[in-house]
Amino acid sequence: MKKGLPARFFITLAVAALSAACSQLKQTKPILPVSDYEKMIVGRLDADYVGTDNCVAKCHAHDKITDDFRHSVHGEQIKPGTGLPLVNCESCHGPGSLAIMDIPDDPQLNDARKTKCDTKTFLDILNLPAQAQSLICLKCHSAASMPTLAHWNASTHALNDVSCFDCHKLHQGPQQKVKHEEMAELCYGCHPQVRIENSLFSHHPLIEKKMACVDCHDVHGSTQQKLLKGDTPKETCTRCHMEKQGPFVFEHGDVTENCANCHSPHGSTTNHLLNAPMPFLCLQCHPGHMAGSTGSNKQLFSNRCTDCHSQIHGSDIPSTGITGLGTMRQ
Ligand code: HEC
Ligand code: HEC
Ligand code: HEC
Ligand code: HEC
Ligand code: HEC
Ligand code: HEC
Ligand code: HEC
Ligand code: HEC
Ligand code: HEC
Structure with a gap:
């Protein structure tokens, strides 16, 4: 079996289990504790949570x-009622008991032996497919945490x-x-x-x-094209x-419904971010059209x-000319 396949297999399994359980969503019973899914992804069902203090x-x-x-904001979160930390190392890295199993409790003995923690027993966080990486965050960060995550x-x-890790270091x-x-x-690194x-x-x-x-983009999702902010x-x-x-x-007709009809918001070689001079x-x-003093032959093609x-951009004041958008400002 190829390396990496089990992780993907178990994620598919987890997703299948999730969708199968969708019909039960209206009930208050949880589908499966998140820790069970993590254990599935790790492939080590014998691992257990030990808490940040023990890890560290x-x-x-x-x-x-x-x-x-x-x-950090994560480190400061306390579970209401219990007073226990809501987010700890294992929330993202998976259960850690196996990783520290071989490290002696006595710090002096440990310093002498220099046993390292066995990181292979954690979630292989950097090699998971991008969607699975994001799921680690999304289990807590739903639309309730940030509305745009719904998209x-x-x-x-x-x-x-692109996963949450690509931007959040x-x-x-x-x-x-x-x-x-x-x-x-x-x-800019990617764009x-x-x-x-x-x-x-x-x-x-x-x-x-x-x-x-x-200021203009919602990088987490949007109902507009190009991840634009607003409706x-x-x-x-x-x-x-x-x-x-x-x-x-x-x-101005309906052209101002999309400012990009005339402006390049990222930048332009023309004044006022205009698409063209x-x-x-x-x-x-x-x-x-031509314009100039009436009666004269010296009619000029109007450039500016x-x-x-x-x-x-539109006006509430009728133009003094026959038509149009402030014609002949006076
Ligand atoms: C909110 C999720 C999250 C929490 C909580 C978290 N980590 Fe991580 N950790 C990550 C991610 C994502 C990576 C890989 C990408 C990176 O390095 O930013 C990582 C990478 C690491 C690495 C290897 C890369 C490096 O920078 O050396 C170590 C070691 C590590 N974490 C230890 C810890 C410890 C110890 C804690 C608890 C004090 C902890 N992590 C809590 C998400 C988390
Ligand atoms: C165990 C639950 C949990 C997990 C897993 C988790 N978070 Fe959080 N995160 C929280 C809570 C709770 C807060 C604080 C309340 C809030 O801002 O929503 C928070 C806050 C944040 C913030 C805001 C920080 C600030 O300064 O305002 C960012 C950004 C964030 N998390 C990113 C991530 C990313 C990226 C991941 C995945 C690697 C992740 N979180 C995984 C629970 C979690
Ligand atoms: C393309 C880069 C990028 C990706 C991918 C990304 N984020 Fe963010 N995230 C940002 C930026 C930039 C901000 C700061 C927004 C701001 O300051 O208004 C942010 C802010 C946040 C915040 C804090 C919101 C607040 O206003 O307090 C949370 C929570 C968060 N991201 C979670 C996530 C999660 C979960 C994922 C993956 C599902 C994710 N992000 C993916 C770039 C990204
Ligand atoms: C003043 C608002 C504004 C700001 C600030 C802005 N953008 Fe945009 N961006 C837009 C608009 C509007 C579009 C859509 C353009 C179109 O449809 O022609 C866009 C499109 C994009 C696209 C899609 C590719 C393209 O050119 O159509 C990318 C990628 C992008 N922006 C990245 C960024 C990055 C990265 C930054 C920050 C350095 C940024 N934007 C800042 C308004 C903005
Ligand atoms: C890890 C690489 C990566 C990073 C970092 C990243 N992006 Fe992107 N972004 C992509 C890819 C890949 C696409 C899709 C292909 C494309 O349009 O270039 C994309 C697409 C976009 C689009 C176009 C959406 C569309 O519908 O065409 C916008 C806007 C955008 N990114 C904004 C941002 C902004 C703003 C940031 C910084 C907060 C950012 N990106 C950071 C990789 C990245
Ligand atoms: C039909 C083309 C067109 C459209 C569409 C358009 N603009 Fe403009 N905009 C211009 C021109 C031309 C100028 C330069 C005015 C001048 O030379 O006197 C300008 C100038 C501006 C300026 C700087 C000068 C000022 O008047 O404050 C801003 C800001 C601006 N536009 C915003 C917008 C916004 C926001 C939208 C979308 C609601 C938009 N524009 C849509 C053509 C347009
Ligand atoms: C977060 C606020 C913000 C948003 C959103 C925003 N702008 Fe601007 N805009 C500014 C600021 C600030 C300036 C002034 C820049 C300066 O003085 O250097 C500006 C300047 C401009 C100018 C005039 C440039 C000049 O040289 O006269 C135009 C045109 C413009 N914006 C168009 C747009 C368009 C089109 C969008 C939407 C895609 C947009 N802006 C979204 C803040 C914003
Ligand atoms: C010297 C002033 C002047 C300049 C410069 C000028 N116009 Fe006009 N424009 C007018 C007047 C006055 C009218 C209304 C009288 C008319 O319909 O002939 C008008 C009317 C229009 C109309 C409406 C025509 C209709 O039938 O409803 C359009 C469109 C127009 N101009 C576009 C332009 C364009 C494009 C330019 C630049 C190439 C331009 N104008 C330059 C004065 C000017
Ligand atoms: C993306 C296409 C587009 C661009 C670019 C554009 N217009 Fe228009 N313009 C329209 C439409 C559509 C109308 C409304 C339908 C009509 O009357 O022809 C209109 C109407 C007008 C009118 C007549 C308004 C009235 O009340 O009858 C004038 C004057 C005008 N535009 C001038 C300009 C000038 C000056 C520019 C350049 C700064 C410009 N337009 C750029 C599409 C455009």
Whole structure:
């Protein structure tokens, strides 16, 4: 049998068991304790939970990890009623009794023998398929913990084998969340094109760290395309640019429903994050026209369309011209 196959097999089994039990979901009885699934994945049904203190007391090598963990949001969680820790090392790594079995209780004896804990008996956390890695977190982090996680399984990230571990580096310090200052670098690692766009002449201040990718994206899942935040493409932007929200008496057709019709939010070589310079931006959808002093032959082709059509995002005030979006601002 190939290495890695048992893990996958047992996950399939666990999923099958879960869906079979779906009909019982309305009852209050739990389907199976989570620990049983973990044991299935480990393939070691004889392993048992020993608690963080026992894990760590025998293994000084993990002092920094343990210290960071105790100061993390995870380390601080206490189970209501019992006063016991809600999250401990074994919540993610699986039961640890077998790992420390051969380590003597006497610290001096242990120092002399230098017995290491047998990490092979833990969950093979880094080699699990991405979906299974995420399940380790999702057993606690449901939509109740973060509403957007309801869309995680259908998200582009989950579908492309990105797991929670790829972004949340839990042992790099007490911080479990992705820091705002470090976020862009993290994302650029897999999305190098966005770094290039963010460096163009006109851009949202992402490289300046005054904004973060999560101001516009919900990386855990979304009902919109491209993991965008908010319920509509327009809402993604008007949460900050409220004056563009409308509704206006004179709308620009329905083109402002998606600001990306004219703007490149990551960056552009044109002023104001525009997709194309004027007049080409407008000429994608409109024929140009001549303008100039009436009666004269010196009619000019009007290049700077917004010099006259200044209320391009919509307006409540009728234009002084015959038609259109603030024509002839005066
Ligand atoms: C919330 C889940 C979670 C908890 C709780 C957790 N870990 Fe981890 N641990 C991980 C993940 C995920 C990895 C692999 C990826 C990584 O290194 O970030 C890992 C990797 C490790 C590693 C190997 C990699 C390294 O950085 O050296 C050790 C050792 C370790 N954990 C020890 C512990 C100890 C000790 C505790 C308890 C004090 C603990 N972990 C609690 C999720 C967790
Ligand atoms: C045994 C349950 C449990 C497991 C397993 C678990 N968490 Fe948590 N986690 C919690 C609780 C409880 C909180 C605190 C309340 C909250 O923010 O939802 C928390 C908080 C967090 C936070 C917020 C930290 C902050 O600073 O606000 C992040 C990020 C997080 N967990 C990520 C993960 C990741 C990634 C995994 C999988 C490797 C994971 N958790 C596994 C229970 C768990
Ligand atoms: C593509 C990267 C990425 C992936 C994958 C990812 N996260 Fe996150 N996560 C983030 C970022 C970035 C933040 C910070 C959001 C913020 O500050 O508003 C975050 C925040 C969180 C928080 C804290 C939310 C809060 O506001 O307190 C939790 C909990 C969390 N993630 C859990 C998970 C779980 C569980 C998974 C896997 C199912 C996961 N994340 C996968 C990037 C990611
Ligand atoms: C001001 C809002 C905004 C910010 C901030 C933002 N994005 Fe986007 N992003 C968008 C919009 C809108 C789209 C969809 C563009 C489209 O449909 O043409 C998008 C699309 C994407 C895509 C899909 C590929 C593509 O170009 O269509 C990726 C990947 C992406 N963003 C990553 C990032 C990363 C990484 C960051 C942070 C460095 C970031 N975004 C910051 C608004 C934003
Ligand atoms: C481990 C690699 C990895 C990291 C880190 C990562 N992504 Fe992605 N992301 C992907 C992959 C793979 C896809 C799907 C293929 C693609 O569109 O490039 C994707 C797709 C996306 C999309 C497009 C969704 C769509 O429907 O087309 C957005 C937006 C996005 N990521 C934003 C982010 C943001 C924001 C961050 C940082 C918080 C981030 N990603 C971090 C790998 C990653
Ligand atoms: C979190 C708030 C926020 C969100 C969401 C947001 N923006 Fe912005 N936007 C800003 C800030 C801040 C600036 C000013 C940048 C500066 O002064 O350097 C800006 C500037 C702009 C500019 C003007 C650039 C210039 O040079 O005049 C345009 C156009 C723009 N945003 C379009 C968008 C679009 C389109 C979206 C949605 C995809 C969006 N914004 C979403 C905060 C936001
Ligand atoms: C039909 C094309 C078009 C659409 C659609 C559009 N814009 Fe603009 N936007 C422009 C043009 C053109 C300018 C530059 C105005 C100028 O040159 O006077 C601009 C400028 C801006 C500016 C900076 C100057 C200012 O007026 O504050 C922001 C912010 C902005 N747009 C946000 C948005 C948002 C948010 C949306 C979606 C609700 C949107 N735009 C949709 C064409 C458009
Ligand atoms: C010198 C001022 C001026 C400039 C510059 C200008 N326009 Fe106009 N535009 C007008 C006036 C005045 C009207 C209304 C009178 C009319 O219908 O001829 C108008 C009308 C329009 C209409 C509505 C036509 C209709 O039949 O409803 C469109 C579309 C339009 N312009 C697009 C553009 C585009 C695209 C550009 C840039 C290439 C542009 N305009 C530049 C003054 C201008
Ligand atoms: C994505 C396509 C698109 C782009 C780009 C676009 N428009 Fe429009 N525009 C429309 C549609 C659709 C309408 C409404 C239908 C109509 O009246 O033709 C409209 C209407 C107008 C009107 C007439 C409004 C009225 O009340 O009759 C003017 C003026 C106008 N646009 C100017 C511009 C200018 C100037 C630009 C460039 C900054 C521009 N448009 C860019 C699609 C676009």
